Amino acid sequence: MSKQIIYAVVSMLCLVLLGCSEAKKDPQNEFNYLTEAPIDLGVISNDAAAVAFLSGSLVTVSDINTTKIKNQFQLNKYKKVTGISLSQDNNLLLVGFENTLNVWDLKSSLLLGQFTVAGLSEFAKISKVAIYANPVLVLVGMTDGTLNLIDFENSLTKQAKLHEARISHLELGEHRQLIMTAGHDGQVKLSHIDSLKSKFSYTLPKRVTSAATGLKNETLFVSDALNEQLLLRPFSNTREPIKLVYHERFRWFRAAALSPSGDYLATGSSKYWWTLWDAKNGREIDAFAIESATSTAMILDMHFSKDNILTTLSSDGIVEFWDINTLASSLN
Template sequence: MCRYVIKLLMSCLFMLTLISCGEVTKNPQSVFYRLSKTPIEFGVFSSDAKLATFVSHGVLTVTKADGSGILHQFEIGGSKVTGLAISKDSTLLAVSFEKFIVVWNLVSGAELGKFNMSGNSEFAKISHIALYAKPLKLLVGMTDGTLNLLDYENSLTKQVNYHDARISFLALGPHRQLIISAGHDGLVSLHDANTLASTYQYRMSKRVTSLAHNLQHNLLFVSDALNDQVLINPFASQVEITKLKYKERFRWFRAAAISPDGQYLATGSSKYWWTLWHTKNGQEIGAFAIKAASTTALILDMHIDKQNMLATLNSDGIVELWDINTLVKMNR
């Protein structure tokens, strides 16, 4: 009887959650590719979303995102993966574990090197990585807020403390002149990539759970773990801040992507749907259910190309394509 009551209450709570988030629409195009028959623990797209890499049952797989073929598979055992990254030109792959990073050449499939990483604290572990080729550079965030910048070709490593807690996001800006970082201390920062000096900071009330930028890096979306989700132009003469507008008390944003032209924002939730927004005013356009093979599927990574085609990668190993232009017209 108790089990029946618990199930009934859970079902009611689930239905209330659906209702509170508004109507969830299915994909009108229904274009999807199943990349893995088993759930994936960690997964990311390449910068053009033509490749995807993911971890499942101790195997790291690099595959074409349209399901047309596996490029490489690497045995990594049972060690905990903390980060994945493909270089912008799709020639290098990095996977981080708690204390070290392995880099592979995706052209030859050969291992390029293994790099041990540390923070200021002896207990610090790797929390986030970003990888760049020609020349090879690694940005490595640690759980104690330390950032390591590894310049492979010059055998140079720089270390600086940007944050007071775990680093959750790292990227190099246009022409590699800026470093963008965010952490569980709620701080979003821009830094000069050469001097590592801070050039801009924005403070969230809680830990940052997702961050995205457009092609020019002049529009940032930042979400914390409670109810603060903002769009920021950090380079405007007067910093412009737009808040997302929704009826609920709070929402959880796990992944995000901004269209290259800066018009639209896509956000992934902790459930099996994602939401499309206008960046100009923070208004919601619509919510859309992902293609899933289980009830626990959620989006791991998102990418929007110049034609406003959104690609989503979920924890069931499914890549789904969405035409944002069509979705906008549907929801006018």
């Protein structure tokens, strides 16, 4: 069966079973192939200049624009990788395993250290990781809902039980004051970095499948495994959530990103397309098909630049660059 026929069958099934809107293909869209091997995990750097991804037991850091490989590290094939993260200056790579962390210096390609991390439960394992530089901070979410914060400059480790189940999303705000976490308990939280005490919390009926925070944490997007997809304004006088508006009975959201201006939301589905939303009212602008090499392609990570360029990374090892200003204006 040809690739085109497979795509047609998958699209038809989606339309029949879920009522999905037909995704458009942008003929002007630029894309780059990073690898021919499928990607298990992948993250886009803070400046969208680099990408780190895992294929089998090999983790690679590549330049997004040239696709040139900058670093490669062979991991123990018997150890399960639970997360990867690039520091915002692109100098550090963090790889999380079930109970240990590896940190590499990407300038020298040297392993800086290996660390063991535990939760409050003796059976807890690492579920989400994030690393930040200048000074170096490591955030580690655990399957029992515990958050570990490791401050290397001050030789401090803090721990708090923020969730009642697995932490699935983890991000530190731009001014390093608030940590956004979300988990399988359906909760999304903003917690102060010094005390790890919650400053904002919202609970959804089911486990969180995607979450994103805007600049200064002024907007949060969160979706669960049922049919709740909300834009929240944690510190606004108007705290009524904005629900995403679409025709289908439900949709599944795997990835999300908010534009720096707060005007747009991008979400990745469980299939080979993504959707652009008006973040001010939750209305769908349009859906776009990603470049794909297989019928199982899906978006692993999404990133907005200050110029409203959306970068997407797919499980097929393809990065794409979407000019949101052009797309939005062409649809008006």
